[in-house]
Amino acid sequence: MQVIKYSFQQHGDTRGQLVSLEEFNDIPFRIKRVYYVYDTLPNVRRGFHAHKSLEQIMICIHGKCKVLLDNGLEKKIVYLEKPYEGLYISNNIWREMYDFSEDAVLLVLASDLYHEEDYIRDYDEFLKFIASKN
Ligand code: TYD
Numbered sequence: 001m002q003v004i005k006y007s008f009q010q011h012g013d014t015r016g017q018l019v020s021l022e023e024f025n026d027i028p029f030r031i032k033r034v035y036y037v038y039d040t041l042p043n044v045r046r047g048f049h050a051h052k053s054l055e056q057i058m059i060c061i062h063g064k065c066k067v068l069l070d071n072g073l074e075k076k077i078v079y080l081e082k083p084y085e086g087l088y089i090s091n092n093i094w095r096e097m098y099d100f101s102e103d104a105v106l107l108v109l110a111s112d113l114y115h116e117e118d119y120i121r122d123y124d125e126f127l128k129f130i131a132s133k134n
Pocket of ligand 1: 033047048114
């Protein structure tokens with residue numbers, strides 16, 4: 001499984017840093033939704049789902065966390081620790097986010113609005129869904 005991690009351009013100067021993200025230029029899809037996760041408690045693990053069609057970019061804009069990616073055949077662990085790093089997650093990938101630092105803010109850019117019917121929240125169902133695609 002190929003992990004696609006973007007290193008966004010930082011517009012730094014003596015005042016500090018700035019990152020700008022434009023749909024189709026920096027982000028490979030139209031950004032239809034933005035959400036963020038914060039105040040996560042210790043030992044919390046979130047996610048536990050895949051999407052049938054949604055694409056996302058995850059950016060830990062403050063603090064750090066880990067993301068487990070699973071395509072049904074292979075698993076990869078990605079560290080998100082920099083506010084200028086973005087992890088691309090395509091559809092059909094099971095994800096779990098964990099080891100959040102106390103100050104972590106995980107920003108997510110998504111290619112569509114929230115549709116519960118796009119979620120696969122059962123791991124066995126995910127494996128069956130992947131198998132039916134191949
Ligand atoms: P959930 O899917 O459990 O989050 P995670 O993937 O991080 O484990 O979402 C938590 C709650 O927020 C759940 O009730 C659904 C709701 N929600 C929205 O209303 N809109 C959204 O865009 C998202 C991502 C979640």
